[in-house]
Amino acid sequence: MQAVEHWPAIVELIDRLIEVGAYPAGGRDSILEALRQREEQRSTGIGGGIAIPHAFSDDIAEVTAIFGRSLAGIEFGSLDNAPVHYIVLFLVPRAQYTLHLRTLAAIAKILNSGEVRNQLSEAADVAEILDILALKPARV
Amino acid sequence: MNIIIVGAGEIGRHMALSLSREQHAIVVIEADEKVATELDNKIDARVMNADGASVNTLLEAGVAECGLFMALTSNNNINLVSCSMAKALGAAQVICRVHPGLQREEFLFDFRSHFGIDYLFSSERLAAIELAKFVRNPHSLFVEEIARGHIELQQVKIARDSGLTGRPLREIEFPPRVRVGAILRGEESIIPGAEDRLEPGDVVTLFGDPNRLHEVAWKLQSPGGGREPETNVVIFGGGEYGFSLAQSMESWNSRVRIFETDPGRCEYLTESLANATVLNADATSLAELKEENVGQADFFIAVTEVDEDNVMTCIQAQSLGTKNCLTLIHRADYADAMTRFGERLGIRAAVSPREATRRDLMRFVTSDRFHLVRRLHAGELIEAAVQEGSAAAGKKVREVKWPDNCVLMALLHGIRAVAPAAEDEIAAGDHLYALVSPKAKKAFLKLVGG
Numbered sequence: 001m002q003a004v005e006h007w008p009a010i011v012e013l014i015d016r017l018i019e020v021g022a023y024p025a026g027g028r029d030s031i032l033e034a035l036r037q038r039e040e041q042r043s044t045g046i047g048g049g050i051a052i053p054h055a056f057s058d059d060i061a062e063v064t065a066i067f068g069r070s071l072a073g074i075e076f077g078s079l080d081n082a083p084v085h086y087i088v089l090f091l092v093p094r095a096q097y098t099l100h101l102r103t104l105a106a107i108a109k110i111l112n113s114g115e116v117r118n119q120l121s122e123a124a125d126v127a128e129i130l131d132i133l134a135l136k137p138a139r140v
Numbered sequence: 141m142n143i144i145i146v147g148a149g150e151i152g153r154h155m156a157l158s159l160s161r162e163q164h165a166i167v168v169i170e171a172d173e174k175v176a177t178e179l180d181n182k183i184d185a186r187v188m189n190a191d192g193a194s195v196n197t198l199l200e201a202g203v204a205e206c207g208l209f210m211a212l213t214s215n216n217n218i219n220l221v222s223c224s225m226a227k228a229l230g231a232a233q234v235i236c237r238v239h240p241g242l243q244r245e246e247f248l249f250d251f252r253s254h255f256g257i258d259y260l261f262s263s264e265r266l267a268a269i270e271l272a273k274f275v276r277n278p279h280s281l282f283v284e285e286i287a288r289g290h291i292e293l294q295q296v297k298i299a300r301d302s303g304l305t306g307r308p309l310r311e312i313e314f315p316p317r318v319r320v321g322a323i324l325r326g327e328e329s330i331i332p333g334a335e336d337r338l339e340p341g342d343v344v345t346l347f348g349d350p351n352r353l354h355e356v357a358w359k360l361q362s363p364g365g366g367r368e369p370e371t372n373v374v375i376f377g378g379g380e381y382g383f384s385l386a387q388s389m390e391s392w393n394s395r396v397r398i399f400e401t402d403p404g405r406c407e408y409l410t411e412s413l414a415n416a417t418v419l420n421a422d423a424t425s426l427a428e429l430k431e432e433n434v435g436q437a438d439f440f441i442a443v444t445e446v447d448e449d450n451v452m453t454c455i456q457a458q459s460l461g462t463k464n465c466l467t468l469i470h471r472a473d474y475a476d477a478m479t480r481f482g483e484r485l486g487i488r489a490a491v492s493p494r495e496a497t498r499r500d501l502m503r504f505v506t507s508d509r510f511h512l513v514r515r516l517h518a519g520e521l522i523e524a525a526v527q528e529g530s531a532a533a534g535k536k537v538r539e540v541k542w543p544d545n546c547v548l549m550a551l552l553h554g555i556r557a558v559a560p561a562a563e564d565e566i567a568a569g570d571h572l573y574a575l576v577s578p579k580a581k582k583a584f585l586k587l588v589g590g
Contacts, residue, residue: 040554041252041253041555047388048414049414075351077290080269117414
């Protein structure tokens with residue numbers, strides 16, 4: 001990732017989703033506002049260098065997520081005061097609260113593995129990162 | 141301030157005794173008769189032997205007029221229920237102690253909103269953060285976290301050949317939002333401007349984002365400003381303290397080894413931690429310490445539940461040559477002794493969960509106008525809430541005429557904080573942290589007050 005600060009990192013990930021056509025450009029402001037509100041409630045940095053920003057959206061029909069890696073680390077106000085290296089930003093269709101919780105728990109379960117985090121930090125490119133995440137299906 | 145504390149165990153008792161020495165009306169609610177009686181004989185406060193999760197008890201304790209309610213038992217359920225009721229019954233601020241496991245689930249469920257809690261914390265995690273500060277900044281003279289831990293202050297002594305001396309501060313490329321707050325040169329205290337220069341031997345107070353600050357602190361302290369070597373850390377005890385500590389070290393340039401005797405716990409630690417080597421071994425055995433070359437480590441940190449084991453293994457590690465030994469101390473009596481004699485035993489610091497908790501919670505016990513965070517050579521570091529209608533509310537930092545000898549160190553907006561920059565906006569309800577001289581303090585409080 002290019003961003004070195006918390007909020008710019010989230011904006012960078014949303015812009016990337018829009019750029020690849022995974023999220024409508026017209027919904028940019030409203031989804032950023034929803035993410036901002038969530039971030040202001042409490043940090044989505046869950047420790048171990050992981051952050052999982054998330055929000056509900058009216059503009060998507062299924063769960064949409066994007067993964068970002070910052071080798072330098074970004075200050076996210078995490079539980080353990082440590083910088084964040086892995087960000088999974090995900091958006092859930094509104095009114096799918098249970099799905100939202102299950103998705104959150106599943107992502108945390110994958111990234112809570114020290115082995116997975118080591119592999120992610122060493123991955124050379126996007127394809128390798130996708131391979132690592134695809135090999136770790138987690139159900140909760 | 142009217143303060144109610146539920147639970148007179150290790151944490152609650154320490155908090156109550158500490159607050160009772162100040163001008164507060166304190167009520168302590170403790171379910172265990174023996175513990176309640178013992179505290180009642182020792183404290184200038186009202187002690188109730190009752191259930192802290194009972195409505196009647198809370199009403200009788202005066203919850204409706206309570207400025208600060210703290211549930212500090214070691215039981216999550218009691219704390220959550222009593223906090224929730226206290227908020228509903230009119231307590232102004234509600235603080236809840238929980239196990240770190242529950243705190244790790246916070247991203248899944250908004251416990252705070254659901255139970256009406258203003259601040260939720262775990263003592264284990266606070267103690268781990270306190271210990272981690274020593275490891276991250278082994279050469280700093282002191283490290284203090286402000287603004288909920290988002291901004292750090294460090295005092296460092298400038299090395300002769302640090303490469304950053306002799307130039308005006310404006311020419312030094314500090315990372316974004318990292319600044320010099322004060323310089324102590326001999327007996328002289330300076331609040332520097334852009335033209336001031338750093339000199340070898342200066343004691344400099346830096347502030348900013350902890351990660352970026354760390355780089356600058358290293359450059360200023362290290363001769364030649366070379367690359368920081370990897371820190372070799374050994375942790376004894378893989379319980380909650382050890383786990384939290386290892387987790388917070390994960391992102392740093394460090395090699396972490398953990399001694400843990402329980403094989404099941406070892407498995408969990410191995411699965412959960414990315415950069416730690418977990419050893420199923422007992423650090424109370426001298427042979428095991430020698431086998432692992434603990435004497436070569438930069439830090440040995442003992443964080444088991446047994447104080448005696450912690451202290452003795454630190455002494456062993458120190459005798460083997462470990463540069464820095466840190467220990468966790470649970471019992472109040474031992475903590476006092478360690479504060480006085482620890483250094484003689486080669487133990488650099490003894491961190492007690494109860495004291496780490498007290499330091500963290502004291503910011504909620506404030507006068508109406510400000511909270512004194514720390515006294516520094518250049519003045520007082522104070523925290524004040526920006527009032528609605530004050531001169532500073534609704535303005536950008538550069539638009540406010542701050543007094544001389546006033547350095548803004550942190551701006552806390554909601555749960556986020558930054559080292560303030562000229563274009564940052566100040567809103568009513570934000571908290572400002574400033575280093576102020578006695579004269580500047582009055583003017584500063586006037587600007588942020590209503």
